[in-house]
Amino acid sequence: MATNTAATTAGKHQLHTQRLLRRTYFNRAFAVVYSLALLALLYRQALSLVGPISLASISMLIADLVLVFVWIASQACRMKLISREVYVENLHKVITSKEDFLGLDIFICTADPFKEPPLNVVNTALSVMAYDYPPEKLSVYVSDDGGSELTLFAFMEAAKFGRFWLPFCKRNNVMDRCPDAYFKLNYSPSPEAQTIKDMYEKMRMKIESVMEKGKVTDEYITSEEELQAFSQWKDGIFTRQQHPSVIQVLLEGSKDKDIEGNPMPNLVYISREKSKASPHHFKAGALNTLLRVSAVMTNAPIILTLDCDMYSNDPKTAQRVLCFIMDPPYPKLGYIQFPQIYHGLNKADTYAAELRQIFQINPMGLDGIRHVNYVGTGCFFNRRVFFGGPSSLIPLEIQELRPDYVVKQPIKSEQVMNLAHQVAGCNYDEDHTDWGSKIGLKYGSVVEDFYTGYRLQCEGWHSIFYHPKRPAFLGDVPISLHDSLSQNKRWAVGLLEVGLSKYSPVTFGVKAMGIFAASTYAHYALWPIWSIPITIYAFIPQLSMLNNIPVFPKVSDPWFFLYSFLFLGAYGQQLLDFILSQSTIGRWWSDQRFWLLRGLTSHLFATFEVLTKSLGINIATQGFNVTSKVIDDEQGKRYDQGIFEFGVASPMFVPMSMAAILNLVASIYGFLVINFDGFFAQMFLAGFGVLNSLPILEAMILRSDKGRMPTKVTIISAFLVLVIYGASLLVL
Ligand SMILES: O=c1ccn([C@@H]2O[C@H](COP(=O)(O)OP(=O)(O)O[C@H]3O[C@H](CO)[C@@H](O)[C@H](O)[C@H]3O)[C@@H](O)[C@H]2O)c(=O)[nH]1
Numbered sequence: 001m002a003t004n005t006a007a008t009t010a011g012k013h014q015l016h017t018q019r020l021l022r023r024t025y026f027n028r029a030f031a032v033v034y035s036l037a038l039l040a041l042l043y044r045q046a047l048s049l050v051g052p053i054s055l056a057s058i059s060m061l062i063a064d065l066v067l068v069f070v071w072i073a074s075q076a077c078r079m080k081l082i083s084r085e086v087y088v089e090n091l092h093k094v095i096t097s098k099e100d101f102l103g104l105d106i107f108i109c110t111a112d113p114f115k116e117p118p119l120n121v122v123n124t125a126l127s128v129m130a131y132d133y134p135p136e137k138l139s140v141y142v143s144d145d146g147g148s149e150l151t152l153f154a155f156m157e158a159a160k161f162g163r164f165w166l167p168f169c170k171r172n173n174v175m176d177r178c179p180d181a182y183f184k185l186n187y188s189p190s191p192e193a194q195t196i197k198d199m200y201e202k203m204r205m206k207i208e209s210v211m212e213k214g215k216v217t218d219e220y221i222t223s224e225e226e227l228q229a230f231s232q233w234k235d236g237i238f239t240r241q242q243h244p245s246v247i248q249v250l251l252e253g254s255k256d257k258d259i260e261g262n263p264m265p266n267l268v269y270i271s272r273e274k275s276k277a278s279p280h281h282f283k284a285g286a287l288n289t290l291l292r293v294s295a296v297m298t299n300a301p302i303i304l305t306l307d308c309d310m311y312s313n314d315p316k317t318a319q320r321v322l323c324f325i326m327d328p329p330y331p332k333l334g335y336i337q338f339p340q341i342y343h344g345l346n347k348a349d350t351y352a353a354e355l356r357q358i359f360q361i362n363p364m365g366l367d368g369i370r371h372v373n374y375v376g377t378g379c380f381f382n383r384r385v386f387f388g389g390p391s392s393l394i395p396l397e398i399q400e401l402r403p404d405y406v407v408k409q410p411i412k413s414e415q416v417m418n419l420a421h422q423v424a425g426c427n428y429d430e431d432h433t434d435w436g437s438k439i440g441l442k443y444g445s446v447v448e449d450f451y452t453g454y455r456l457q458c459e460g461w462h463s464i465f466y467h468p469k470r471p472a473f474l475g476d477v478p479i480s481l482h483d484s485l486s487q488n489k490r491w492a493v494g495l496l497e498v499g500l501s502k503y504s505p506v507t508f509g510v511k512a513m514g515i516f517a518a519s520t521y522a523h524y525a526l527w528p529i530w531s532i533p534i535t536i537y538a539f540i541p542q543l544s545m546l547n548n549i550p551v552f553p554k555v556s557d558p559w560f561f562l563y564s565f566l567f568l569g570a571y572g573q574q575l576l577d578f579i580l581s582q583s584t585i586g587r588w589w590s591d592q593r594f595w596l597l598r599g600l601t602s603h604l605f606a607t608f609e610v611l612t613k614s615l616g617i618n619i620a621t622q623g624f625n626v627t628s629k630v631i632d633d634e635q636g637k638r639y640d641q642g643i644f645e646f647g648v649a650s651p652m653f654v655p656m657s658m659a660a661i662l663n664l665v666a667s668i669y670g671f672l673v674i675n676f677d678g679f680f681a682q683m684f685l686a687g688f689g690v691l692n693s694l695p696i697l698e699a700m701i702l703r704s705d706k707g708r709m710p711t712k713v714t715i716i717s718a719f720l721v722l723v724i725y726g727a728s729l730l731v732l
């Protein structure tokens with residue numbers, strides 16, 4: 001990725017360092033002790049197979065086997081945690097002139113103007129257009145899968161505002177270069193800042209009023225070029241699912257200047273061609289279109305992929321990335337992943353949306369083994385990775401798409417524009433079948449990020465994780481339970497699609513990347529199978545207790561100690577991870593609660609959906625349903641107070657509510673009737689279940705606001721609890 005000379009110069013000036021975290025040693029020692037305990041558990045379970053077998057004991061055995069499997073598979077993430085630092089102040093010693101900066105193409109995806117307000121999308125774009133990076137080397141490509149003139153309008157306005165915003169940020173060394181974040185958080189009202197703010201407000205009002213009208217009316221169109229652009233949205237012909245490709249170059253670096261006369265970065269709006277007859281492969285398809293269009297226009301060697309809801313929070317990020325690229329720690333460095341970090345989380349992170357373990361803690365361990373997974377946004381790629389393994393460049397029919405092709409024509413030239421339209425066509429992928437399989441982002445899973453990263457690693461590319469102190473990017477999270485669970489379900493379906501495909505990490509992955517690295521990918525791809533032990537643990541011990549059947553050792557039995565250790569050990573290690581990564585006990589508690597809730601909702605439904613599909617039964621699947629980023633005021637208020645938002649009568653709420661009711665009944669029964677010695681573990685489990693279910697019980701019984709549990713769900717759940725209790729009398 002780096003030129004040879006630059007790499008040698010970099011040798012003299014340290015650009016980055018890495019350090020092994022001390023907790024690695026603790027993790028290793030703990031893994032040894034915990035494995036021994038798991039062996040003991042398996043031994044005890046084997047012994048129990050000799051005696052009489054019941055449905056309860058078989059279920060508990062299955063639950064424990066799954067838990068043992070996921071525990072083993074997750075260990076590779078914990079064995080070598082590293083953290084990295086960069087010395088961006090040394091970069092100028094290696095890159096001495098503007099020309100030496102590598103080109104950077106930034107891809108931003110948006111898919112629906114009503115779920116992803118265009119004002120937010122342009123904020124994201126402005127935040128990266130204003131990077132401290134030579135604008136001549138910077139291009140921003142926006143993919144609009146919503147095919148919306150509203151989004152294009154917002155970008156036209158942003159291009160105009162950007163001419164003021166970029167020099168303002170650079171001259172005043174503003175840190176928050178996302179205008180919305182700047183004016184909300186940080187803004188020191190100098191007269192200059194006030195003028196810029198007024199301009200921003202004007203732009204906001206224009207964009208919002210166009211949004212309200214639902215179309216761009218003549219009064220907003222100021223030039224012939226704009227008129228021509230919007231004329232592409234002809235009534236009736238142009239729909240979201242069926243339309244020709246639209247490519248608008250809104251800023252052309254070599255011609256357009258900011259108000260101080262400096263060049264602007266390129267800004268290109270693209271809505272790829274859509275047809276109901278050809279699959280569009282969701283975000284992976286969008287990114288592949290951007291890969292091709294950008295190749296034709298600028299073909300920068302570095303690519304940053306960003307979701308429209310994730311803005312830049314640090315103007316030096318691209319330079320920090322260069323520190324790695326100019327002096328790569330490994331020769332086959334394919335990408336540099338930044339963590340997904342969110343703004344607007346409430347204090348306890350009610351829906352555990354932060355996913356600290358997955359986005360911040362595990363990646364340090366994956367970095368230790370060079371196999372960080374790609375999480376869809378905040379990731380800088382070497383363009384070359386999309387065209388085959390490190391030593392096998394896949395031939396392309398169109399020379400202009402090759403990663404080493406040097407663009408000679410200006411962006412707006414007829415030749416470039418024609419080719420750009422051609423490669424943004426909806427049949428392009430199908431006619432050139434390597435796209436999505438060997439070239440570009442991979443098709444076949446709705447978690448195109450996880451799948452693509454995994455396949456790149458199988459091809460031999462390595463990756464690193466970089467978590468700077470000031471977050472490089474900040475994103476949005478869903479703030480209602482249903483949105484959060486739907487998002488989780490989509491991920492779970494996508495992960496299982498990978499886990500059960502012919503490229504499964506369990507089979508293909510082990511061969512391609514070795515068992516150690518493959519186990520981490522298997523652990524993620526099979527993440528939803530957590531629903532099996534969680535569902536069993538939420539129902540079977542409780543139903544057994546109601547039938548006076550013990551399923552765990554007595555308190556006086558030495559095996560009891562083993563169960564306590566396994567439970568406390570796993571929980572304790574998780575808590576320690578949270579504390580050591582500067583989180584809070586409140587967030588840890590939410591995280592463990594949500595872990596359980598996912599098992600009873602999104603993961604359970606996803607497992608069911610994927611399994612029935614693989615058996616050939618096709619129930620309606622949703623594909624990639626985009627998460628809504630629009631916040632309803634009342635909902636927002638409840639979220640800030642940490643109150644769960646149910647509201648809609650989702651089928652996913654049923655198993656969760658059933659577990660809440662059953663655990664409550666079992667706790668009361670246990671408390672009143674049962675002998676302590678024999679049933680302590682079951683009583684404890686039911687009590688723990690109730691503690692975790694408090695927000696659900698409260699929403700069913702005490703609340704009257706709009707976010708309460710719909711009565712229908714409560715009634716169905718209570719009825720089903722009666723049914724399974726009745727069944728338990730017969731089968732347990
Ligand atoms: O057909 C589609 C669907 C989605 N998107 C874009 O994909 C991004 C992510 O969508 P979002 O609804 O925000 O999903 P999340 O679940 O928040 O996204 C996470 O999970 C996705 C995989 O499911 C990854 O692609 C994302 O990078 C990752 O942040 C957004 O910018 C969308 O505009 C498209 O461009 N085309």
Ligand SMILES: [Mn+2]
Pocket residue numbers: 307309476627
């Ligand atoms: Mn998102």
